[in-house]
Amino acid sequence: MVSLRSAPPRVIPGLSLSLGITLLFVTLVILLPLSGLAWQLAQLDLADYLRIIGSERTLAALRVTVTAAAMATLFNGIFGFIVAWVLVRYRFPGRETLDAVIDLPFALPTAVAGIALVSLYDGSGWMGRLLEPLGIQIAYSWWGIVTAMTFTSFPFAVRALQPAIEELDPDEERAALTLGASGPALFLRVILRPLMPAILTGVGLSFVRSLGEFGAVIFIAGNMPYETEIASLLILIRLDEFDYPAAAAIAGTLLGASLVLLAAINIAQHRMQAYLREAR
């Protein structure tokens, strides 16, 4: 989010033109479509909404989506931290390539990511041939969904942590060691604590992105109702059945959850930063 400064006094031209263009575009392209969802939701009464969301298939889809997103976020939290740490603190051959490659999942279209992952993890793919004899089935299973979500949201975790790790002072770590801090204590109190706001942002954005991920997931998920069907796909299925109220109810739930999470991340981050400043 861009921070706002107060605007200069009015000597500069172009207010009506620029604001006019902006409001026209915002109305047609952002506000009207979002109100379309609100309009459809408003036609539902609470009982209808609960019946749709409470149906076994919807609940299963929401459960699959949330649990897979949580697992992907856990992976990205741990490995995102390691990758960010390595990129900031260590110099080694290939470091710049590693740094550049992190953004690939941002740039790669999700459908391409989807068929790439399935080609890697199905029975004839490099990873699939390695894992299936061990009894590990990734393609067309819940783990496939986790793999796809991990891929698309990986950069969020790394890019949120990198600047925060850069701001850590290695001298403080050395001082703590000199004063006799043990390894785990050093990690928890000197490294992890000041990084908490950044970790929260990275993990939170990664989770929100995973909740809504569609293109990368559907190719590798198998899409079996009740088992490997994600919420976004169920929205599309309800649309194909012209069941607009059901599609809107699931979409509203997904969007509502994302917005609440994003707002919560924002608030928690401000509080934590204030707390850490006071603690200094």
Added chain:
Amino acid sequence: MLRRLLILAALAFTVIVVILPVVSIFHRAFAEGAGAYWTAVSDPETLAAIRLTIVTALIVLPLNTVFGLAAAWAIARFEFPGRRLLLIVIEAPFAVSPVVAGLCFLLIYGAYGPVGAALADYNIQLMFNLTGIVLVSAFITCPFVVREVLPVLQVTGLDEEKAALTLGANGWQMFRHIVLPNVSWGLAYGVILSAARAMGEFGAVSVVSGAIRGQTMTLPLQVELMYNDYNATGAFAAATLLTFLALATLALRGLLHHFGPKRDQAA
């Protein structure tokens, strides 16, 4: 020891999660040889999809550029009620997941939506055609330019702009000679990110495209279509084209980052 272990873990994770899938695309695309790859890439439906994807980008990018510059200018240079709210609304598309975004457009501009139904009386259809694809693409990419240009405008140019005006420049002259050069790097950055995103979008476009073969299939949709048709070489060949697009985006971004002004403020 710990250092080596961490570097190894970071490299292993990145190779397995990020690099192997991309290499795998090329492996599958060329599995039947370069000839089969070339035939797949020059398939008429694939070519039509490429054309539609480029046409979409060529319409969306100017729209987003004009909107992005206008919005950044209004927000950076003027005080008006609802300024903060406007910025939140402009960033909203980043919080909406692709399928939900597509659904929103269908619910308002589709045949059963209030606006779509009213326009249908005049025989105007907005969804399941190029207009629909352009509209959702504009929605999904519209925050990029604002996000890059606004921070630049907020820290630079005001004095130069005032000077130009005092010396008698009119608004357009000031815009062309002062504002545009000042924001050009940020603008380029934003446009590149928008282009990549607009050409690669899948979920939102698949909701509103109508999926008419050879007509409303963008390249990502064509990848899915061929994949579901068991045309693996075709799907992966088309996927390599989008992968080149992604790599080119990253390379261009890297170049701008390298040669452009240092971007201190977090966008």
